[in-house]
Amino acid sequence: xxxxxxxxxxxxxxxxxxxxxxxxxxxxxxxxxxxxxxxxxxxxxxxxxxxxxxxxxxxxxxxxxxxxxxxxxxxxxxxxxxxxxxxxxxxxxxxxxxxxxxxxxxxxxxxxxxxxxxxxxxxxxxxxxxxxxxxxxxxxxxxxxxxxxxxxxxxxxxxxxxxxxxxxxxxxxxxxxxxxxxxxxxxxxxxxxxxxxxxxxxxxxxxxxxxxxxxxxxxxxxxxxxxxxxxxxxxxxxxxxxxxxxxxxxxxxxxxxxxxxxxxxxxxxxxxxxxxxxxxxxxxxxxxxxxxxxxxxxxxxxxxxxxxxxxxxxxxxxxxxxxxxxxxxxxxxxxxxxxxxxxxxxxxxxxxxxxxxxxxxxxxxxxxxxxxxxxxxxxxxxxxxxxxxxxxxxxxxxxxxxxxxxxxxxxxxxxxxxxxxxxxxxxxxx
Ligand SMILES: NC(=O)c1ccc[n+]([C@@H]2O[C@H](COP(=O)([O-])OP(=O)(O)OC[C@H]3O[C@@H](n4cnc5c(N)ncnc54)[C@H](O)[C@@H]3O)[C@@H](O)[C@H]2O)c1
Ligand SMILES: N[C@@H](CCO)C(=O)O
Ligand code: NA
Numbered sequence: 001x002x003x004x005x006x007x008x009x010x011x012x013x014x015x016x017x018x019x020x021x022x023x024x025x026x027x028x029x030x031x032x033x034x035x036x037x038x039x040x041x042x043x044x045x046x047x048x049x050x051x052x053x054x055x056x057x058x059x060x061x062x063x064x065x066x067x068x069x070x071x072x073x074x075x076x077x078x079x080x081x082x083x084x085x086x087x088x089x090x091x092x093x094x095x096x097x098x099x100x101x102x103x104x105x106x107x108x109x110x111x112x113x114x115x116x117x118x119x120x121x122x123x124x125x126x127x128x129x130x131x132x133x134x135x136x137x138x139x140x141x142x143x144x145x146x147x148x149x150x151x152x153x154x155x156x157x158x159x160x161x162x163x164x165x166x167x168x169x170x171x172x173x174x175x176x177x178x179x180x181x182x183x184x185x186x187x188x189x190x191x192x193x194x195x196x197x198x199x200x201x202x203x204x205x206x207x208x209x210x211x212x213x214x215x216x217x218x219x220x221x222x223x224x225x226x227x228x229x230x231x232x233x234x235x236x237x238x239x240x241x242x243x244x245x246x247x248x249x250x251x252x253x254x255x256x257x258x259x260x261x262x263x264x265x266x267x268x269x270x271x272x273x274x275x276x277x278x279x280x281x282x283x284x285x286x287x288x289x290x291x292x293x294x295x296x297x298x299x300x301x302x303x304x305x306x307x308x309x310x311x312x313x314x315x316x317x318x319x320x321x322x323x324x325x326x327x328x329x330x331x332x333x334x335x336x337x338x339x340x341x342x343x344x345x346x347x348x349x350x351x352x353x354x355x356x357x358x359x360x361x362x363x364x365x366x367x368x369x370x371x372x373x374x375x376x377x378x379x380x381x382x383x384x385x386x387x388x389x390x391x392x393x394x395x396x397x398x399x400x401x402x403x404x405x406x407x408x409x410x411x412x413x414x415x416x417x418x419x420x421x422x423x424x425x426x427x428x429x430x
Contacts, residue, residue, distance in 0.1 A: 003038040004321040007074045010081035011044045013188045017310035019056050033321035041068045069094040079103040095123045102316040104131035110205035110221040117333030126330045128316035133206045134285040136308030137301040143213045151292040152214040155253040159206040161189040161283030161304035162197035163229050163249040168281050189283045189304040199228035203266040207251035211264045216337040225344035227267035236423045245270040246278045261342040275429040345403035350427040356419040359391035363417045374408045376400040
């Protein structure tokens, strides 16, 4: 059987591991794909770096990525450069030339998943991106294929390793934010620009991809309500601990009860320590899926890092190569349901609110009145006396719309007896 010729775009954390595994497992990969996978070229940004350690034949390196994807002898392109451009143009060129594409690029898929799938359909090639969401965890294929007969109702996940690592270090060893971020970077989990991780952009891109697949509707990064972990304080983590919870950055994709709209959001939230996602430590990822027939499913594993991510990329490479050998194609993009994404204000959620208040008669009644005014029901109130006339009030609410909760917090902030709103965080997982 003629070999499947592979072009690798990008030779960074993930690309280096892909090249290594392609070489190390060549015989097994050939047997599984039905043809040898042969590296046709590796696009890099600079040729003057010493890459002997990669073991890649030096004659394969080129700085001309556009030229590489335009070559007639390339059957399959692996894109691990990241970012929108030039990745998007390179992928389109590859498809126009008839090459199948495997990418780990969530930013691009979340920006233009529909456009990329449309191009793949038009040119009769495959487009796979399992590594783009939750790294090594098999997730997109199960959602797209194994659950194709079910109705997914909710996806709740920890999909960013860097922020989970940081929050876990803050919770377990009391690390400072900067120190934990540096560790995550040195371990190869963080994006080139860690703001993408810390501010939730990376998780939002993954949430958009997940929601699109789960609900068969076009969802882009711009449809995702996004809050990062930049404002999570040691006091928030301690407050969560005091009520038997832990702070996690969650990606939540929900179908409305009438199945006409989807809500997609990424924000820090308090989760009870008894929840399975609370036990996800370090840079690990986990995704909870609730489906009508299947019930609850949980996918768990390494969500970042060179080798795990490369493993997921190669799974797609073998599948795409096998399809080529068998002259078939994998599943296409599916957006037929075309559901609207609803604004965050309509989301029904719960809040944990911590207030610094005067400790004198009538304060609790005034605070409770603000909740009542907005129709927000209180589940628990805890009070800790701080000084002779100073107390911390911690209120956990029942479910209410995010709009009502936001308005409640605004009004609490305006009360004379409230000295400061110390922390506001959503509560999930009960
Ligand atoms: N690192 C992870 O854990 C991980 C996990 C899942 C997905 N991803 C995704 O994989 C992709 C790659 O991530 P990474 O961690 O390997 O990043 P990286 O920064 O280590 O590697 C990217 C490489 O691409 C090169 N590059 C940039 N522009 C180029 C161009 N025009 N031509 C040729 N090379 C070019 C850079 O020099 C760099 O070496 C990204 O889309 C990322 O989001 C990474
Ligand atoms: N920066 C990402 C890599 C995986 O997409 C993370 O920390 O999870
Ligand atoms: Na994955």
